[in-house]
Each structure stands twice: as C-alpha cells, then as structure tokens.
Amino acid sequence: MPRERMQAFEEEAVMKEIDFRASFREPELARALAEELSECQPAGPVQLMHVCGTHEHSIARAGIRSFLPEGVKLVAGPGCPVCVCPAGDIDLAMQAASKERVILTTFGDMFRVPSSDRSMERMKGAGADIRVVYSPFDSIRIARENPGREVVFMAVGFETTAGPIAASCDMESPGNYSVIPSIRLIPPALEFLLERSEGGINGFILPGHVSTVLGRKGYLFLNQYGIPSVIAGFEPVDILAALLDLLQQLEKRGPGKVRNLYGRVVREEGNRKARKIIEKVFRKTDSNWRGIGLITKSGLRFKDKYRRLDGAEKLGLEYNADAVDILPGCLCHRVILGEAEPEECPLFGTRCTPAVPFGPCMVSSEGTCRARYIYST
C-alpha cells in the first residue's frame, strides 16, 4: 500500500477508535439512560457505592448524581490509593530521600500528600532529590542513568498499578533500584466495607481498571453477600448503565449478582499474566489504610526471593508507626468510607482547597474532596 494511503487508513482507524469512545459519551443515549434512571422507583432508601477515584471524577463532571431518583444515594468509597496511603509509608519514603546518594521517585499524585510533618514537595524544595515519574519503568531508566546513586521508587497503587510495579521488579532491574511498595487490594476492602456497614451499602459500582486484573471472577466472593455489583467503565453512558443495572437488580429483590458492563476491556478471567507476575514478586499482608485502619490481607509485600529490591530493608529504614494520618479537623477518615460528604467538612473550600490542601482527599486528583471541589465551583 502506498505510504499516503496507508497513513489515511491509519488515521481512519484512530478516528474509529475515537468514534467508539465518543459513543459512550453520546448525549442522546446518555439522556435516554438518565431519564430512565430518574424514573426508577426504589422501594426504600438505597445507598450505592463506587470505589474508584476516576469514577468519582466522571460522576462529578457529568453531574450524574442529579439524575438519581429520590431516595438513592451514590457515595464514594476508598477508591484513591494516594488518599489511603498511610502517613507512615510516606515518612518511610522521605527517610529514604534524606539519605545520601538517594534519588526518590514517585507518582505525581503522591508528591504533595502531607505526611506527619511535611510533604515530599516541601522536602524537594529543601534540596532532596525527589523526582516525579509517570511509569515504574521511568524509575528503572533513572537507575540505569545514575549508576552511582540508589534509586528508590515509592510505589503506590491498587491492583491496576501492582502489575506494572511487579513487572519492573521481575525484569533484570539494575542493582541500584529498589522499591517501597504501598500497594492495596480492593476485594478485602469491599468485604471490610460490607461488614462494617451492616447492610448500609446496597450496591457496588466496581472499579473498571482494577477489574482488568481481577476479571469478573475476582469478585464472585461478593455472591455470599448477595449484593448487586457492576463492573463499569468511565464514560457517562457506562456509569448511567451501571446505576440502572444496580437499581433493576434491587427491584428484582433476589440476591444481587456480579455483572460486567465494561466488556470492552474487562475479561471474565481478568489479566492472568498480570496476576502471575504480581504473585511471583509479592505476597499478601495485612495492611493499614489511611483513615480506615488495618484490613486483613489487603496489602502486598515482597516475597523473600525479591527482598533485595525492598527499599526499606536495603537502606535500613525504620517505620514510624506513630505518624499522624488524619490531622485534627479533617474529615477524610469518614469521607474515605463514604460516611461523610466533603461538604460536611468545615474546612472544605475554606482552609482546604486544591491550591492549599489540608487533608489527603484534597491533594490527589483522585481524591473525593478534590473532585467535588473542582466540579462544584
């Protein structure tokens, strides 16, 4: 095929791709779904929860809460890995950064999260070598380019990010690369939430990209609770369809099911290869969630075979268990559990704004307070 024609062909293909994305934003279809949604008549009060910062963004941006019928509430659960990363973990990373010859790398969202006494951003301002990376692989590259330095990657995330992090550890990584893993798992958190709420949560919107790893099968444990749960994508049509599905499941009054409405990227079995790499490198451990506390088997730590990559061990860092997670006045510990709305916090929009955040939920782009602030003002 001549080059030009090939190019035209390629461009058309990309257009088509954008086309199908656009379909999930199609105003007409979204309107029909929204209308249908607002006409639902649930038998009693209903509380639905999503557990994904990106969902919160889409919901706030598209104003989806305004289409919910009376009596239906949609709250944000602990869906922001940066928000639930305990101050102790951040302290650990900052301890690493204070050592000689260390370059600390982390995702942009982590950079400004307050720890017990300061953030990485402030520490960098004071001279520490802290670099924001987009990918775990960038950290590997920095390590290769700086053979005389130790590159420590402060690795925060849920299942979605655990794959890339594990992959960066499983390859022939340079000897001066290590990781402080602060990875948390969604299924144990869902169980925790269900047990804590004692029936107060009537349905879950499951996180689309965590689900690429787990697959629909990864949530079948929810069947024992009979709670309607739907894996959803991130366009308005995706979310509206998921909400409708949940309300229709509730209407039927039978035990709720786990359904997948994000079939374009989530497979029944999930991503086995990603899970295999994660299991090869890490094992499950009890983990502390900022604002929530300890959740059994909800975190990941290095298996013995990979301990040489454990940044805390390599540098002899000491965990500060007394680090303060929630500063007095901040309601994040209740916002994270969906038990308080950001607007209920007296600091919301006054002493706590995206420009000058006071609590973790206002710092991360995935934080509930931040999403709410950005789209409501």
Added chain:
Amino acid sequence: MCLGVPMKVAEIKGNDAVAEAGSVSKSIRLDLLDNISVGDYVLIHTGYAIEKIDREEALETIELLRKVYAAGKDAGLRRGSSDEGD
C-alpha cells in the same frame, strides 16, 4: 490514579513498544500481555499496556444500550443485558 488511556500499538520490539492516539505517541511496555500485534488497541496505565481493547465488544455494548434505552423506550422496553451466570 488507575487512569487508563486507550492507544493503538504502532511498533513492537520485545517488551518495548510504541503506541499512538491521534498525534500523540508514547513508549510503552508489553510485559503484562501476550500476543499483542501492531494495530491492536490497548489500554495504557503507568506506561504499561494492561489489557487489549475489544472494539467489537464496545460497539455491541453501545448497540444493545441504544436498543434497550434509546430506541425501545416508546415501546415500553426495559430490560438489562442478559445474565451471564456465575
């Protein structure tokens, strides 16, 4: 944080690849997927392709939703997609 960006694979060299979306191109890693070819659409998260995008499935979902909600509304149609069982 768990943001995923759909892109099209343009070049592959082992686990290193280049993906494109419109005029943007990015180096990505393929460690987490098998059997990816040039021309496939993938979802990128933190520089790694985490899943292949099934365009057919996307179009089917939309068609189904249109049928049930947009087109079938007057006829009083109202049903979810079929159960896939457990």
